[in-house]
Amino acid sequence: MSTQTAQTPPGARQRTRSCATGLVCHRCGNRYPLQDSVFACPDCGKGLDVVYDYELAARYFEEVPSSERPRNIWHFEELLPIVDASAQARVGLHAGYTPLIKADRLGAELGLSNLYLKDDSTCRPSLSYKDRVVSMSVARLLERGKEEIGCVSTGNVGTAVAALAAKAGVDAYVFYPNRLEDMKARACAALGAKVCQVEGNYDEANRRCRELAEATGMDFANITLRPFYAEGAKTAAFEIVEQLEWRAPDHIVTAAAGGTLSSRLHKGLGELQLMGLSETEQTRIHIAQPSGCNPIATAILAEEAEVHPVTPETAAHSLAIGAPGDGYLVIDAVLKRGGTAGFASDPEIFAGIDLLASTEGILTEPAGGTTVAVLEKLVAAGRFAPDDTVVAIITGNGLKTLDDHPPKPWPAKIECELDAMLTALNELKSAGSLIDQARAQLHP
Ligand SMILES: *Cc1c(COP(=O)(O)O)cnc(C)c1O
Ligand SMILES: [Zn+2]
Secondary structure, three states, rough: OHHHHOOOOOOOOOOOOEEEEEEEEEOOOOEOOOOOOOOOOOOOOOOEHHHHHHHHHHHHHHHOOOHHOOOOOOHHHHHHOOOOOHHHHHOOOOOOOOOEEEEEHHHHOOOEEEEEEEEOOOOOOOOOHHHHHHHHHHHHHHOOOOEEEEEEOOOOHHHHHHHHHHHHEEEEEEEEEOOOOHHHHHHHHHHEEEEEOOOOOOHHHHHHHHHHHHHHHOEEEOOOOOOHHHHHHHHHHHHHHHHHHOOOOOOEEEEEEOOOHHHHHHHHHHHHOOOOOOOOOOOOOEEEEEOOOOHHHHHHHHOOOOOOOOOOOOEEEEEEEOOOHHHHHHHHHHHHHHOOOOEEOOHHHHHHHHHHHHHOEEEEEEHHHHHHHHHHHHOOOOOOOOOEEEEEEOOHHHHHHHHHOOOOOOOOOOOOOOHHHHHHHHHHOOOOHHHHHHHHOOOO
């Protein structure tokens, strides 16, 4: 299919169309070969970024029209870091290319006539944006010839690792901090991963997992494979712009935890500009965090370049990272793009979930509720013109977190008998509606 494949000598490993050329340190600019197993700069300790040959990528991109490309995570494979086609194939083709939905009912509620939702609550295989990033980690693991993968997780990395490792046929070990939705840990075990809950919060578990990785040589999806993991997040930006017929939106609003997604949306938008595929410079990125864990939002609002770590205290467990590794990159991305940040309390987060559910029929988890609640606040603060194109990313699925939702009114058990059912129906009709409850909470 590709020129590269055609030139591959018999017996050699088939190459993808990836145009990755190496790794570079975010801070000091030191360069390392793509094949190296370094994940942090030996000189300054900062993270590494994958770099590409964009001229080559633009040429390759022209060769295969979009309509002939797979509608999955590998759609833009030129700008992804995986070069070994067999590793890519073993990871499979499920993840990515989620729907971009015109959200007319939520838009009317908020006063936005061009509101879209990037619905990663339906991302395959595990119903969150983490399927994008973990796909890259698992593919990279296979490129290295390894058959075991670990991860530390606020919830969704674990289920993504469990599912994608199962598909690739490698063993998965998931380390969870102990205060987490049980459902996510149980889903990991149900997918065949070995699950371990450790005392402490995510930041503590993350530090220990890094030591564990060093002590054992086992790769961790979001630690030792981090430069590759992060590249998967760009695919959300590529898809959004392509789904808008290559007209980049005026605004993207998304939740931030470690900061991978929000910082790599910036990188992805920049790459589309470099390749001449779309004018993306006007796109602002706004981030949403829970009030109980908002170190990046706080730094952005104070215009500080570095994040001051906090101890998380929030119902949005998947966003509970108090010391976000990519925080400084998010600050840079948001400020460069003229975006902003907001945060929402736990009751506002659940009202955000309710508002999205009752207007668009999408059940999201607290991370998505945070995004919707902050979107509402940004509208109220006059951040958008009414006809701006605004994309909110719904990063996770509420079926995984229902145990945590405040209980909704639930009909008592009644006789299976017409009169009793008529009475019950009348009671249900006079009960308050979900959309009214959400409205009362969000704009009292
Ligand atoms: C991990 C996660 C995020 C935030 O991701 P980062 O890239 O770490 O900032 C947002 N939403 C959900 C549902 C997540 O699981
Ligand atoms: Zn460095």
